Amino acid sequence: MSAAYHHENLRETLLELAERSVQRSGVEALSLRQLARDANVSHAAPARHFRDRRALLDALALDGFQRLNRAMADAAATPGTFDARFRAIASAYVTFAVDNAALLGLMYTVKHEADASDALVEAGRGSLRAAVELIAEAQAAGAVTAGDDPERLALVAFASVHGVAALATGDLLDGVSVAEATDATVDLLLRAIGVTQTARD
The missing domain is CATH 1.10.357.10 (Tetracycline Repressor, domain 2)
Known part of the structure; x- marks a missing residue:
């Protein structure tokens, strides 16, 4: 498992990456799996902070x-x-x-x-x-x-x-x-x- 997964600011990192994605490609292109790849963590890691895509959008x-x-x-x-x-x-x-x-x-x-x-x-x-x-x-x-x-x-x-x-x-x-x-x-x-x-x- 990557070191980034254990980093205490993973939630903030995911939000920053999500915002960049929205600004660059729009809301429809936003994907938890892609965010996990961008953050260099496992595809399941974002679920510890956002249960699904809707929770990410709310946050x-x-x-x-x-x-x-x-x-x-x-x-x-x-x-x-x-x-x-x-x-x-x-x-x-x-x-x-x-x-x-x-x-x-x-x-x-x-x-x-x-x-x-x-x-x-x-x-x-x-x-x-x-x-x-x-x-x-x-x-x-x-x-x-x-x-x-x-x-x-x-x-x-x-x-x-x-x-x-x-x-x-x-x-x-x-x-x-x-x-x-x-x-x-x-x-x-x-x-x-x-x-x-x-x-x-």
Whole structure:
């Protein structure tokens, strides 16, 4: 049996290899047997961590959401005005979505399966929750006009920046850079949200 089989990070190795496979060849090409070959372990070794291909996809999606949520949380924690922090979380989402397009598609597909785990569903709400909390905090501080539901505002913002990412990965920005498209979208969103002068000072 190969030395790699005994390595304590086999699970992480398999997830990394699975993500590369998805990015390179799509979800349909993902195979536990091929991952075992790529990791230089026996074909039965992955079963110690993933009982079947579906369990692997669930773990891959959960890992993706956790990474995205960390990026969003870090962006939301950026020091500065609401304007700057909002731009940071928008940029964090678009960057992750563009850099991990195939993975993001898998994440949302698996999340919406009828038998998706509670942990996966909860993790799938994390990026939107970061925006909701940031907007609610800004409303309480007077940096954003109060009155509008922060969840509704965050949903519109999420849909908008996700749209930028989708256009970028589909090569539909007609020469406009991702950064420029993101900035233009955020400018419109900030006006719609009702950013006060306090938020920009």
